[in-house]
Amino acid sequence: MINFQYARANNIAEAVRLIGRNPNAKFIAGGTNLIDLMKMDVEQPTAVVDITRLPLTEVDATPGGGLRIGALVRNTDLAYHPLIEQRYPVLSSAIMAGASQQLRNMASTGGNLLQRTRCHYFYDTATACNKREPGNGCSAIEGHNRMHAILGASDFCIAVHPSDMCVALAILEAKVHATSASGDRVIAFADLHRLPGDTPQRDTSLDGGEIITAVELPARGFATNYTYLKIRDRLSYAFALVSIAVGLELDGDIIKEGRFALGGVAHKPWRDPRAEAELRGQPAIAATFARAADALLRDAKGYGGNTFKIELARRGVARALTQAARGAPQSQSSKRII
Numbered sequence: 001m002i003n004f005q006y007a008r009a010n011n012i013a014e015a016v017r018l019i020g021r022n023p024n025a026k027f028i029a030g031g032t033n034l035i036d037l038m039k040m041d042v043e044q045p046t047a048v049v050d051i052t053r054l055p056l057t058e059v060d061a062t063p064g065g066g067l068r069i070g071a072l073v074r075n076t077d078l079a080y081h082p083l084i085e086q087r088y089p090v091l092s093s094a095i096m097a098g099a100s101q102q103l104r105n106m107a108s109t110g111g112n113l114l115q116r117t118r119c120h121y122f123y124d125t126a127t128a129c130n131k132r133e134p135g136n137g138c139s140a141i142e143g144h145n146r147m148h149a150i151l152g153a154s155d156f157c158i159a160v161h162p163s164d165m166c167v168a169l170a171i172l173e174a175k176v177h178a179t180s181a182s183g184d185r186v187i188a189f190a191d192l193h194r195l196p197g198d199t200p201q202r203d204t205s206l207d208g209g210e211i212i213t214a215v216e217l218p219a220r221g222f223a224t225n226y227t228y229l230k231i232r233d234r235l236s237y238a239f240a241l242v243s244i245a246v247g248l249e250l251d252g253d254i255i256k257e258g259r260f261a262l263g264g265v266a267h268k269p270w271r272d273p274r275a276e277a278e279l280r281g282q283p284a285i286a287a288t289f290a291r292a293a294d295a296l297l298r299d300a301k302g303y304g305g306n307t308f309k310i311e312l313a314r315r316g317v318a319r320a321l322t323q324a325a326r327g328a329p330q331s332q333s334s335k336r337i338i
């Protein structure tokens, strides 16, 4: 076990001050990812700043008709929140498709956004990994890469972002509120996670000293025609091979607005405006959905073990769009488990 200092922040200003003191410090929220990484020697912070007592546990209405979700709202509380279930059911479904009940009870909204990849080489310090040790090489490109990226990867890293929640937040066009010693800023969700390029050690556009304080949802929630479809090796407690979040607005059989994003296929939730343009103004029929899926996967590339994911994603997109258009999401139940 590595030695590290522990400090608890009582307010946001103190959290920012404590993290700013030490470039090797990390915030800890639910701890469900960070502690695992510390136990495996992948993350070696010399200090952890406990933010669990900060007043960021509420879901509040915004003047624009949306919601502001505090960064410390637990995944379970968010999935079961009445306003999320009613107005943003795709978000409830995505959260409920992730991890296990116990993990969702601990995991926070901010921590879910910033969880690290599940690439097994990243967790195995005996192997080469550019994300863990820049310049060291990538074991996955020629190794076991069944779970890895088919879109947006680089010669340095082909890892994927593992979150389910983030795929739904991508189509909802959420905004991320962050605070640091330099002040507050708001980041469009599409700009939070990065592609690996030649700096795969950086997952996001956040600076080390920034704390996520909230995630803001715009008013539009796609509550009628939506789905979150997660395709994985087991029905529960498994990360996505491919997942698809869809939100449609229909005028009769015509698609007025269509958004869809893929999880499990890239270093960030994957949306493509060219693919969504294939939906706009078109009839909600199989041919339209197939064109949109083709457009999304036009630049997909497999690495041997994961090449099957290209066709899996193509079929998954068509199925998810069909389910959403029919108003039959068939997604994970978000009913409370007692």
Ligand SMILES: Cc1cc2nc3c(=O)[nH]c(=O)nc-3n(C[C@H](O)[C@H](O)[C@H](O)COP(=O)(O)OP(=O)(O)OC[C@H]3O[C@@H](n4cnc5c(N)ncnc54)[C@H](O)[C@@H]3O)c2cc1C
Pocket: 026, 027, 028, 029, 030, 031, 032, 033, 034, 035, 036, 051, 071, 097, 098, 099, 100, 103, 106, 107, 108, 109, 110, 111, 112, 113, 114, 115, 162, 163, 164, 165, 210, 211, 212, 213, 237, 238, 239, 240
């Ligand atoms: C066995 C297992 C199965 C899982 N399956 C799934 C799954 O199927 N789908 C899925 O989506 N997830 C899955 N997860 C991941 C789980 O959702 C994450 O571990 C969890 O969401 C992380 O939240 P946390 O609050 O525990 O984060 P922590 O572990 O506390 O923190 C994670 C990272 O975020 C940083 N951080 C946390 N909060 C903030 C903040 N407010 N501001 C700035 N930095 C912050 C920390 O410094 C750390 O780097 C699984 C996890 C496990 C262990």
Ligand code: SF4
Pocket: 117, 119, 120, 121, 122, 128, 129, 130, 131, 132, 137, 138, 139, 140, 141, 156, 157, 158, 159, 200
């Ligand atoms: S895919 Fe990325 S995380 Fe996995 S071994 Fe390669 S560099 Fe490391």
